[in-house]
Amino acid sequence: MARALLGAIVVRHGPGNAVRAGRIVEVEAYIGVADRACHARFGPTARNKVMFGPPGHAYVYRVYGMYDCLNIVTEPVGAPAAVLVRAIEPLVGLEAMRQARVAVAASRHRWPPERIARERARIAALPAERLANGPGLVGAVLGLDPSWSGTDLCDPGSPLQLRSGPADAPEPVLAVGPRVGVDYAGDPWRRLPWRFAIAGHPAVSRPRPPTSEATR
DNA sequence: AGTTGGATGGTCT
């Protein structure tokens, strides 16, 4: 499922008539209570319960007290698994995305007005491929927080939707590597090559995973 | 190019 989700489109409707959309270019797979890197390893809790629910829903959690990360639940009820969206290529609503980045920075830090102004200028100068090239940044540009957990991504009326990419899109060459930031999980979990990206895409986060010859 | 430390608070033991 992680491989299949590369190239899919995330669409955010609102607030108001605003629309933001991006193409998924990097993901990681987390599956089951046995996966020592997966939040489901504790069994169902208040935070992770939607992972145990039906597929096609969002699981959004906050890390380090600051960043909200978007996951897509992928397995049937009772089988906890999700794909972390690590990076998107912004396609629509870039100005709203920049604004959302500033709003997140201003709300998470205790910063004076001049520091916020400096951050606004820094974000305004970023190229599009640097707006959401990391999991915390994906949540920021889409204006998500943990209250979005449980959102049905397949409901056409939902403010957050997942859509197929263009049917005629070429099969991408993949870059594959171990998941980021899960050394605590121990072997073999921290080594498993469950991070997938579109090879060479400028919006892929650092460190860049090694390119694999295989396609999907 | 690569490394280090600070920000910041929910979550789980």
Next chain:
DNA sequence: GACCATCCAACTG
């Protein structure tokens, strides 16, 4: 009370 699916600035060389 320790840990954490992160990000960035500031440093080293």
